[in-house]
Amino acid sequence: MTLSPPVVGILGGMGPAATVDFYRKLVAATPAATDQEHLPVVIWSDPRVPDRTAALVGDGEDPTPVLRAGVAGLAAAGVRLLAVACNTAHAFVPPLAAAAGLELISIIDVTAQRLAATLPAGATVGLLATEGTVASRLYHDACAAVGLTVLVPEPAEQARVTAAIAAVKAGTADATGAAALAEVLGTLRDAGAEAAIAGCTEIVLALAAGTDADPVLPVVDPADLLAHEVVRRARELRPDPADAAS
Amino acid sequence: MTLSPPVVGILGGMGPAATVDFYRKLVAATPAATDQEHLPVVIWSDPRVPDRTAALVGDGEDPTPVLRAGVAGLAAAGVRLLAVACNTAHAFVPPLAAAAGLELISIIDVTAQRLAATLPAGATVGLLATEGTVASRLYHDACAAVGLTVLVPEPAEQARVTAAIAAVKAGTADATGAAALAEVLGTLRDAGAEAAIAGCTEIVLALAAGTDADPVLPVVDPADLLAHEVVRRARELRPDPADAAS
Missing domain, CATH: 3.40.50.1860 (Rossmann fold)
Known part of the structure; x- marks a missing residue:
């Protein structure tokens, strides 16, 4: 054998x-x-x-x-x-x-394909990710290819996302970081996002450190x-x- | 580089x-x-x-x-x-x-050395493990070398340990399995054990599926x-x- x-x-x-x-x-x-x-x-x-x-x-x-x-x-x-x-x-x-x-x-293509299969055509999707992923436009391009538009946080809000990711990497994720992400999600929703991508493997862990059972926006987990x-x-x-x- | x-x-x-x-x-x-x-x-x-x-x-x-x-x-x-x-x-x-x-x-030697450093000389330690680990006498021998005695469950109790391990492997661990392990730990304690070895990597996961915050016996986790x-x-x-x- x-x-x-x-x-x-x-x-x-x-x-x-x-x-x-x-x-x-x-x-x-x-x-x-x-x-x-x-x-x-x-x-x-x-x-x-x-x-x-x-x-x-x-x-x-x-x-x-x-x-x-x-x-x-x-x-x-x-x-x-x-x-x-x-x-x-x-x-x-x-x-x-x-x-x-x-x-x-x-992970990018799998996520874009799933979003295209579950959201209305032309929908807008929020992105919580590192500044590198945002700058690379990986999700922008993959979503555009399937007819979706990606919306990213304003710089001040992006800084809160970056801080929440860093806290997971340092082992110090807590409810404060999760609450900050929930506020960023709320801003993205108010700007027209119908769902959000947890586009950094640490984001889901950062959200899980919170006590909020009911996210303000459906969040897809690319790792899952x-x-x-x-x-x-x-x-x-x-x-x-x-x-x-x- | x-x-x-x-x-x-x-x-x-x-x-x-x-x-x-x-x-x-x-x-x-x-x-x-x-x-x-x-x-x-x-x-x-x-x-x-x-x-x-x-x-x-x-x-x-x-x-x-x-x-x-x-x-x-x-x-x-x-x-x-x-x-x-x-x-x-x-x-x-x-x-x-x-x-x-x-x-x-x-994992066997690290555990025996830790137990020897924390328990009184000549102490008795319970063992929750697979039938294979019990039969191999890996923990018996490593503990004997540092002056400790290993106590294993009777066959009917061992069967409950085996079932709890299998449930973790099948992804079906629940509070029932954790409660069965707690009863086995109680029996080992009553027979003189001062601590117990979670001597299978699934045992800690099986115990964690329970709601009991207070184990009946100190349990050391060899994986940790x-x-x-x-x-x-x-x-x-x-x-x-x-x-x-x-």
Whole structure:
């Protein structure tokens, strides 16, 4: 018997808490009654990746070399699918995945497609994300391609989003940060947004630190959508989850 | 600049939920204010590992080949430390780690040493674990080496422990399973145990599904102890967490 390598590779570490959360969502998205029915996965979680936003909006160090090392490590492990548990990193990863021969399941594209399938044509969607993701226009472009318009917070409000993300990365997320995000969501709703994208893997964790059970706007979680799409695609590639023969 | 490989390897997938929980504990155990201060980690989570208990107490398939493939995959990724997020797997892993040149940080030894440091000499410790871990006598031997006696549940009570573990693996953990574990802990306490080992990575998750805030016996969580020891040892090996040069 030759054991086939794990089919799913997760590039994480941006940040580590969001990687924990993404793998938790992947496990929860997998229909399985025993260990053996879950997906074999390799997670490359190297938090030394330089800040993606600093590279996109300023003169920060290029994260490409560390991202390339992670993609190469996953490819060497034999995975075929690549999921990246960081929205902002999608500004850098597509050519690295292609060069390594991995099929990237884009968190951006999966989210835009889901929004297009559930919102009225031409709807406006708010975006809570890092300044890097906002500046990269990743969600703007993917949503425009499916007929949706993206609305981003004004600079003062964006600063509150950035602070809430930083608090999760520092392990200090609290109800204050969640309340700030709720106010930003309210402003986006008042400006015409019909839903919002939690477009940074830390945003959902920041919102969860609050006590408000009723969000002012429907919030879609790209990490959760990505988890379900990874399960669907992995099962297409290897229909029998217990298949151990290559 | 040559990027050094991640120093920590985690062999998981036994089960996936426990792997999520272990990585969460590792992140929580790391003093860090930014992503870049966290430990670079590779997680090999292949749930195709045949049931460890079935191999230890019956005629189940030998898990060694799949475990060896995971250890080899982590070694090929360049890690130096190996943490295994499954107690029962420690009946198989030590020679595989040695053959691959990896330093195994044993969840069993870390736990026995902590118990010896916190309990009176000669104390009795209860064990909630799989039938495989019980039969392997991993904890019996490690605790005997530090002067502690391990007490295990009677067969009917062990069956309730086994059922609670299976419920976590199936994603159906609930308050009933947690209450059953609380009763087993009560029996162990009445028989003289001064503390108990949550000696299967799923036990803490099973207990957390309950509503009881006050355990009948102090329960030590080997996964949490292992997480802290991995952080300590990784920082010894690579004192500057941002060190990216090999």
